[in-house]
Amino acid sequence: GKRLYAATDIVNFLECEHLTALDLQHLETPLQKAVDDEQAELIKNKGFAHEAAYVQKLREHHSSFIDIAASGESREARYEATTKAMHEGVQIIYQATFLDLPFLGYADFLRRVEKPSILGAYSYEVLDTKLARTARGKFIIQLAFYTDMLATVQGVVPQLMHVVLGDGREEAFRVADYAHYFERLKTRFLTSVASRTDAKTYPFPCDHCDQCRWRDLCDAQWKADDHLCQVANTLKTHIRKLNAAGVHTLEALARLPADAKVPKVPVPVLNRLRHQADLQLRSRETGKNIVEVIVPDPAAPAEAGLRGFARMPKPAAGDLFFDMEGNPLEVGGLEYLFGLYYFDGGKAVFKPFWAHSREQERIAFEAFMDFVTDHLAGHPGAHIYHYASYE
Numbered sequence: 001g002k003r004l005y006a007a008t009d010i011v012n013f014l015e016c017e018h019l020t021a022l023d024l025q026h027l028e029t030p031l032q033k034a035v036d037d038e039q040a041e042l043i044k045n046k047g048f049a050h051e052a053a054y055v056q057k058l059r060e061h062h063s064s065f066i067d068i069a070a071s072g073e074s075r076e077a078r079y080e081a082t083t084k085a086m087h088e089g090v091q092i093i094y095q096a097t098f099l100d101l102p103f104l105g106y107a108d109f110l111r112r113v114e115k116p117s118i119l120g121a122y123s124y125e126v127l128d129t130k131l132a133r134t135a136r137g138k139f140i141i142q143l144a145f146y147t148d149m150l151a152t153v154q155g156v157v158p159q160l161m162h163v164v165l166g167d168g169r170e171e172a173f174r175v176a177d178y179a180h181y182f183e184r185l186k187t188r189f190l191t192s193v194a195s196r197t198d199a200k201t202y203p204f205p206c207d208h209c210d211q212c213r214w215r216d217l218c219d220a221q222w223k224a225d226d227h228l229c230q231v232a233n234t235l236k237t238h239i240r241k242l243n244a245a246g247v248h249t250l251e252a253l254a255r256l257p258a259d260a261k262v263p264k265v266p267v268p269v270l271n272r273l274r275h276q277a278d279l280q281l282r283s284r285e286t287g288k289n290i291v292e293v294i295v296p297d298p299a300a301p302a303e304a305g306l307r308g309f310a311r312m313p314k315p316a317a318g319d320l321f322f323d324m325e326g327n328p329l330e331v332g333g334l335e336y337l338f339g340l341y342y343f344d345g346g347k348a349v350f351k352p353f354w355a356h357s358r359e360q361e362r363i364a365f366e367a368f369m370d371f372v373t374d375h376l377a378g379h380p381g382a383h384i385y386h387y388a389s390y391e
Contacts, residue, residue, distance in 0.1 A: 004104040007145040011138045013189045015208040018201040022214045033213040046329050047131040054129050054164055055094060062091040069095040075104060083153060086119055098149035107146040118155035125158040126150060131166040139163050140173055144182035147175055167331055204236055205229050226250050231277045238273060241265050254281040318379025323387045335361055338368040
């Protein structure tokens with residue numbers, strides 16, 4: 001009958017308050033979750049494998065190691081096993097469990113350090129494993145969450161907290177650098193969830209949307225509301241100013257008169273947004289993709305610069321169009337495809353250079369460079385384009 005909040009809940013709150021509102025709603029009335037795609041499942045499994053490999057490494061390099069998950073199913077039993085292991089001075093505590101209502105924490109690892117605490121001549125610091133190659137803000141929030149709970153148990157605040165990245169590197173962060181920010185965030189979170197009995201927030205698009213389990217619900221709400229966030233390249237600040245001027249839907253924006261003005265929105269920006277909304281509205285009404293080619297104004301001054309495809313040089317015989325695909329989940333990364341598209345005697349050709357190992361990557365790169373060098377030597381006026389260069 002009581003709510004328990006984990007580190008992920010605070011991270012989610014920081015990412016999107018509407019996500020927290022839907023999570024709370026889900027506790028009372030189950031909501032339909034989005035289905036993870038194969039890429040998400042692959043990343044999840046890679047994360048488990050990374051953690052398992054680090055577990056093995058710690059077992060081999062430390063004289064004492066305990067897996068708290070084996071101590072029982074209940075969180076209370078695991079919490080008691082964690083505190084017992086800490087008082088016994090175990091060097092590595094895996095799946096450490098903290099229970100400090102209303103918070104529940106599962107830290108990947110606690111590592112013993114020789115800094116005095118109420119435990120004795122030693123204390124512990126938190127380590128978390130992450131598949132990413134660089135540390136991110138949300139990782140630090142999670143570390144701060146576990147560190148805050150750890151400090152309560154051992155009676156002393158750890159000096160450092162650590163993340164073990166996907167390439168095996170360990171990065172350390174000074175707890176004091178983030179403690180005050182985390183404390184304010186925790187207070188904001190508790191205040192928000194205590195006062196919220198239903199979803200009073202609105203789902204604005206954010207960086208977390210692609211990974212959110214409620215993304216389908218938000219998308220359905222945007223469509224039902226014909227919300228302005230559906231207009232491509234519209235910022236939240238634009239939406240607030242349009243709302244203040246009485247413009248609340250994509251259709252309303254599309255049907256604004258050409259001479260309409262919105263306070264604090266520059267006319268060129270408003271014209272661009274209205275034009276984009278009009279394209280999307282016409283596409284929705286006709287069921288067809290509406291595309292307009294922007295023709296450069298011949299009267300425009302040269303210093304105005306060219307845009308889009310007009311920036312590209314004139315086509316030449318032998319032009320090459322290039323793209324490469326990589327696997328970031330491979331340790332160190334792996335460029336597994338170097339692909340070229342070109343015309344040979346008027347016939348379109350796609351030439352791939354595949355690689356499925358580090359050695360094959362080296363061979364594929366050398367073959368690719370040899371081909372490009374020979375090709376450009378035979379076509380002196382040709383260019384090579386990367387697909388993203390003119391996005």
